[in-house]
Amino acid sequence: MSDSKLSIVVIDEDPVRAAILMDGLAEAGHAEVALIDDVNNLLKKIFAIDPDVILIDLENPSRDSLEQMFQVSREVRRPTAVFVDETDRAMTDAAIDAGVSAYIVDGLKKERVNQIVDLTISRFNAFSRLQSELSAAKTALSERKIIERAKGILMQTRGMSEEEAYAALRKTAMNEKKRIVDIASSLVTADRIAS
Amino acid sequence: MLDSLGDKVLEGPGGVAPPEVSTVHAGIIPLLDCAPLVVAAEFGFAEKYNLRLEISREQSWASIRDKVTIGHLDCAHMLGPMVIASTLGIGHVRTPLIAPMALGLNGNAITVSNNLHDRLIAAGLNGGDVLSGARALKAVIDADRAAGRPPLTFGVVFPFSAHNYELRGWLAAAGINPDFDLRLVVIPPPLMVANLDQGLIDGFCVGAPWNAVAVEAGVGEIVATKSQIWHNGPEKVLGVRATWAAAHPHTLNALIRALVEAAQWIEQPENRLAVAETLAAPHYLGINAPILAQAMAGDLPGRTPDGIISDPDFITFFRDHATFPWRSHAAWFAEQMIRWRQIDQDTDVCALAEQVYRPDFYRNAVRPLGLSLPDADWKSEGTGTSRGRFFGDAVYDPECS
Structure with missing residues (x-):
């Protein structure tokens, strides 16, 4: 299922291992492969390349930054394979049992690189589908907007800070055993009638 | 050395049963509050409880979490909210983790x-x-x-x-x-x-x-x-998989005892230099010992007339129940995760705090040490003696328990 038009980024500061990955990808017919071997200002570099797939070493110190980037913006989320450069059977089994799907915990051989890319994409797609179904069902976005509007009303009319406004909504919700969004929604409606 | 149990290790019911495994693998991030793990491994506190503590320095919090998740590490120096996020499966695969003790306050x-x-x-x-x-x-x-x-x-x-x-x-x-x-x-x-x-x-x-x-x-x-x-605000915890804790109750007890005694020892001013020199090694922090010792003493460099900002409570390892895993700390973290839209706003904060922060494990482990323990598992912030020391004069009441 690999698409040779895929743009792939390999993030690795180890030149030998990076060469194995790049060779493996080239042999599998991937032409658009970029290497980032200096993780300074990593996010800017990734944005500039805008890859379809990211390959990164489990031990890379920039993984925390990468996870944050995907947390903040759904649009920049990319399939990411985290690889472990060691042949450790026990670790492989444990990873599979634990369902850590993005891991390729097997000796890093260039013949396997393409398989890594395929597996990563298919798992990412399955996960994304699940995520979008969830969010569609929950309409979390509109709920958030209602809460933001209610907070804004409290801040304007009562001179509360954002924190106090949120605390007031939360407290009322708790006391009345209702969801915060329901309290927020009544407040927004009441404000509309009053104005 | 402060030695609550002396040299004798009790055996049998109600005492200290031998651990199920002899070696425990622990991950750390190069930060001063990893000290209880390093000191327990290097100064004989782990051995006292028949444990060998193998410490590995990790490159990222994601790596710590993943290695604990797949069992490559048994326990780790972890961020309190990370234990909650993993338990909920936010940002990564869902793995129930628990925090049976804290590794200090502030810092x-x-x-x-x-x-x-x-x-x-x-x-x-x-x-x-x-x-x-x-x-x-x-x-x-x-x-x-x-x-x-x-x-x-x-x-x-x-x-x-x-x-x-x-x-x-x-x-x-x-x-x-x-x-x-x-x-x-x-x-x-x-x-x-x-x-x-x-x-x-x-x-x-x-x-x-x-x-x-x-x-x-x-x-x-x-x-x-x-x-x-936030005076005496929560920081890192000992993070372990819930399944590992269930399968190794005696090992966990031994580990908690060793870490609590290590924390008590770290806080004695006369031990600061030894701790700083140990942590300074490249395979731990790789930072000059004097900077570490000064931070432990609460002396920070600054643009003041004498070049020092003095904050005696800058980092706390043991006093003020610094190793106790307050459920209200977990509840506050979960509230922030809701506030900043990382988790569902309807999350049951109290139930979550009870699931992940485990003062019951802590109490059970340290009881034989004869240390003073808090009466409750929850507390409010910015009230009583801590009035005016929580985000200015804000107040937090977990409204759980």
Whole structure:
């Protein structure tokens, strides 16, 4: 299922291992492969390349930054394979049992690189589908907007800070055993009638 | 050495049963509050309880979490909110983790670049008022926006971290919206100073010793410490898989006892230098021992007449129940995750706190040591003796229990 038009980024500061990955990808017919071997200002570099797939070493110190980037913006989320450069059977089994799907915990051989890319994409797609179904069902976005509007009303009319406004909504919700969004929604409606 | 149990290890029911395994693998991130794990391994506290503690320095919080998840590590120096996030499966595969003890209180600070520090002073930053820095920052942000300049960028260590919520709370207390008025990026602790130096970020919130390292290197100034923002605020915990804890109850007991005794020993002023010299090794922190010893003593470098900001509670390892896993700390973290839209707003905060922070395990383990224990598992913040020491004069009541 690999698409040779895929743009792939390999993030690795180890030149030998990076060469194995790049060779493996080239042999599998991937032409658009970029290497980032200096993780300074990593996010800017990734944005500039805008890859379809990211390959990164489990031990890379920039993984925390990468996870944050995907947390903040759904649009920049990319399939990411985290690889472990060691042949450790026990670790492989444990990873599979634990369902850590993005891991390729097997000796890093260039013949396997393409398989890594395929597996990563298919798992990412399955996960994304699940995520979008969830969010569609929950309409979390509109709920958030209602809460933001209610907070804004409290801040304007009562001179509360954002924190106090949120605390007031939360407290009322708790006391009345209702969801915060329901309290927020009544407040927004009441404000509309009053104005 | 403070030795609550003397040299004898009790056997049998109610006492100290032998651990199920003899070796425990623990991961650390190069930060001062990993000290209880390193000291327990290096100064005989683990051995006293028939444990061999193997310490490995990890490159990122994600790596720590993943290795604990797949069982490559048995336990780790972890961010409190990370234990909650993993249990809920936020940001990664769902793995129930627990925190059976804390690894200390406080230890963070907010540091800004020299240039931003000058602007904050001009805008009213003064050392006596912990929120003055945030209010000055609001004025700077407003001025930048009016002049069409790009927003400032601040670094935090992980999306699910006390640092992230503490920085956001401090900013929000001055009317700054951390999601719109500036940019927050994640950078691992050891890379924070270089990022500030290169001008990629304008400030950061990170644990010791990295704030002191930035000031010593001449690239920034500390504007607020965690203990000033939230006196005795929560920090790292011992994180283990819930299934590992269930399968190794005696090992966990032994581990908690060894770590609590190590924490007690670390806090004795006469042991500071030995701790600092041990942690200074390249395979632990790789930072000069004097900087570490000064941070332990609460002496931070700063742009004051004598060049020192003194904060005796800058980092706390044992006193004030610093190793006790307060469920109210977990509840506060979960509330912040809701507040900043990381988790569903209908999350049952109290039930979650009960599931992940486990004072029951802690009490059970330390009871034979004869240490004083809190009466309750929950507490409010900003009330009683801590009035005015929680984000200015804010109050937090977990409304659980």
